[in-house]
Amino acid sequence: MGTGVGEAMAIVIAPILVPQWFHGRTDHHVTSGRPWSSDLWETSDDRVRGGSSQSSLVVINPERARFAGHLDTKTLGGAGFASQHSVGELSLNLSDYDGILLSIVKADRKRYALTLKNSLPPNRPDGRERAAVSWEADFVAPEDADGDLSDGPANLFLPWSAFKATYRGKDKPDAEPLDLANIKRVGLMMRSFFGEQDGDFSLDLHGIAARRSLHDAVAAEPRPATTENHNQAFEEDNEGDDEEDLHKDSVLPQAAAQQPSQAGDWWRRLLCGLV
Secondary structure, three states, X not given: OOOEOOOEEEEEEXXXXXXXXXXXXXXXXXXXXXXXXXXXXXXXXXXXXXXXXXXXXXXXXXXXEEEEEEEOOOOEOOEOEEEEEEOOOOOEOOOOOOEEEEEEEEEOOOEEEEEEEOOOOOOOOOOOOOOOOEEEXXXXXXXXXXXXXXXXXXXXXXXXXXXEEEEOOEEOOOOOOOOOOOEOEEEEEEEOOOOOOOEEEEEEEEEEEXXXXXXXXXXXXXXXXXXXXXXXXXOOOOOOHHHOOOOOOOOOOOOOEEEOOOXXXXXXXXOOOOO
8 A cells, every 4th residue: 555655753553563474573563642532532523513424433443443424414404423533632733743644544435624723712501612713634544455465555645734723614814823733632524525425434544643844755635725615604692613514525535545654753652642
């Protein structure tokens, strides 16, 4: 599944034990960290506002977790979202890294979004989350994410430039820059993208890592800010930003499958289960 792209260092945000496809190479072995745990993920689906979508994060084994569910777009008139995000408040400093690496075992060809947040406002009196800016990068898994681990998982790199600020489903070009030293939440989302997709979805992940490349690597292209269809977003001020209309017009980043380097410390520090 792909070729080496040079040395790299990474904070592994979610999980890994020692990956079996490293074939005993001691320079790649993980020596600490926790496996995947569904207890460290929280559901945020459109059911909080009357929708019918649903999602879960199920641990298949300590090195593999499945983000899956059903995206319904009929109940809310064409909108819909299903998501999982980290529990509580993280404190991640990713300022020394170049982007996020998704290590994907198996996936459908649907479009997903990886989300980051700098702030988590206090909940409303009724317990709902208040809206906050979310930084999102859209992606489709590489074609070779087919479950065959003989050469390892398919890896997809999302540089920071691929993350765009959104607020309640709309691009927010006037947002403050993403503060990489202050990441409070990481999430995975499935949305309708203006009715482009619905139904069952499934994404099997080996890990999510913040990655610093020591050599040039092919990466996902940034998604341009949207300028259309903003009037289709739900703007009820009792909805948190994970409870937005996901009719968001976007151009999918063109991404390349990548393999971990065959030289150097690739997994530098483990923060397993934090996502």
